[in-house]
Amino acid sequence: MTGPEESNAKPPFRADHVGSLLRPQRLHKARQDHADGRIDAAELRGVEDEAIREVVKAQRDVGLKSATDGEFRRAYWHQDFILQLDGIRQGDATTTVRFQNADGVVEWQPAALQIAGKVGLAEPIFLDAFQHLASVAEGVTPKLTIPSPSMVHYRGGKTALDPAIYPDVEEFWNDLSAAYAAEVRALADAGCTYLQLDDTSLAYLNDEKQRAAIAERGEDAEHQHLRYIKQINAALADRPEGMAITTHLCRGNYRSSWVAEGGYDFVAEALFGELDVDGFFLEFDDHRSGGFEPLRYVPRHKRVVLGLVTTKRGELESKDDLKRRIEEATKYVDLDQLCLSPQCGFSSTVEGNALTYEDQIAKLRLIVETAAEVWG
Template identity: 55%
Template sequence: MTETRPFRADHVGSFLRPARLTEARERHAAGKLDDAGLRAVEDDCIREVVKKQEAVGLKGITDGEFRRTFFHVDFLEKLAGVSVTYGEFTAAFRKDDGSEVGFRPPTMHVEKPIRHVQPIQGADYDFLAGAVTKTPKVCIPAPSMLHFRGGRQAISERVYPDLEDFYADLAAAYRAEIDDLARRGCRYLQMDDTNLAYLCDPKIRARTEARGDDPDSLTHLYCRLVNEAIADRPKDMTVCVHLCRGNFKSAWVAEGGYEPVAEILFNEMAIDGFFLEYDDERSGDFAPLRFMPKGKRVVLGLMSSKRPEVETKAALKQRIDEAARYVPLEQCCLSHQCGFSSTAHGNELAEDDQWKKLERCVEVAGEVWGE
């Protein structure tokens, strides 16, 4: 029997980097370990994280994003036309105790036409597929990740005087990558998107308007970009999108419920499932789930990847019941709100903590849905 994806107990994709992987990447950066040596260490660590995922009962298996430093940059910089700079601005990541984490994230610019000139995830998918006994899942950044942060100013007006040409080239590049993955056998794809969640934050919406962009128009646009990117996918390929309000060293950027984007997002984006953050009050209530159409699943990110404490079964089941007032229970799944390590820096919990939390996720999903 073919199981429906996303799975009842699922996860966003990234895992805390083992110490020996971090050490190998540091040696590689210092010129003390060559590319082949680094990849050999990555391979070994990925084999281990695959076994651990399968051992706790997960069915959708990732490589932990062990070959990446950032969840988005490492992918997008492999598109021809994209350049990356560092230190242009400081992002205000906040923690629950009110403190801030200083971070100067990489900024992407488009100075030449966007082209897909080589497979980006192909070799990594091939390795993952050969290491799993369950379903391999590939996570890539959503197309909007090349637009929202810099906007018009980050995209050369000389190369793209009309932004519609940029959008068309970007979608075409994604189609080429997804076609390559499909030919290799990939049937479970996740796109990670911070921007649609940021557009839930009143302050960020105001700043977006101040720079000349309409938040609702951007929501429509980002749905269109995903739809155009997956237009040629095989019928049996599951595509999901994960919305994130920021995830860096257990700190976050945005807050606000999904109401500003929900009706557009859930109905216009032609995908199979949405991974939504719902681990604390910053995400608002479940009322926006009333817009979720039949035939799509919502993965409730009720568990936290930012804190080490394992959520109780009773609390999780209560929250699932609350969500089911707005969307049928059979359309729901369970996960953490984000990955454990969206960047190589990782969140503030131990490796043992992440596996205990995932065991709880699988346990609760089994009791709620019987799968």
């Protein structure tokens, strides 16, 4: 299979990846040593810096054109960012999220988020993390991943809002989008040209069970995706022209388990047609994710990164199978709009998925090699 000889200078790249990577054992040990008081914050940061330098080199060595810091400074892909926004804190209660895998159910009980004050951005979040990444990303484009604005709202919904602080919910949404817009500007000023907004909510909403749960708490489940698209667009309205922005839509990723199921059909027309991003990272690794039919709504000027390589198992996919599935996707969107990646991160939380470092590298190398054979 061959594709058009088209420049691949702008993200997302033909061979790409979502963001999080398995943490090395020495980083796990350093985090525990810091928690137990055996090393200070500066010593922990030194271990993180070196681990990030090495993981960037690993991404460059397999042939990727972009590199992340593996989210090595975070415990969770989303909460480490969200809790640094003004006005948001962990509540006293916990929520139970039921993940599932082939062996059964895995429960995760994070602290509930609470909007305890006006939402804002006192100072940029992850700015120092991006600056370190950029300093070691010679030869590749540094990519920063952050949770989308939707993630501040999805789990708690209006129950997380104090009516004494936000008597009008529109004020909350305006403040949230303004905080994100300020973050985008600060990152652009620091030289960030590749930013990804990670979003489980817009994928979860394809699952009838998730929509039923939202309706039970008194919200408009049939139109919530439209609200999220509107607020993400408001956050991105003033981004500079040279900044590529993508979004990753996932149905949950915790220790090789997931939460939601179902194709992208419910949100597809509005999502692909209205969300003002340059590309969509979509998981298509198994039947949970549905078929490629919703891709018919993708406009000509946007790219789709097909997440055909699973991060939830170590078994390596067949290159021929990947090519066959890419060809199948071209029934609904042009080949020159497509890219290839894993379906999710390898370690959305610090624990990581059930595969080895060697498995991870083999999968990234497979993606690079397959993309080279498909697109040249």
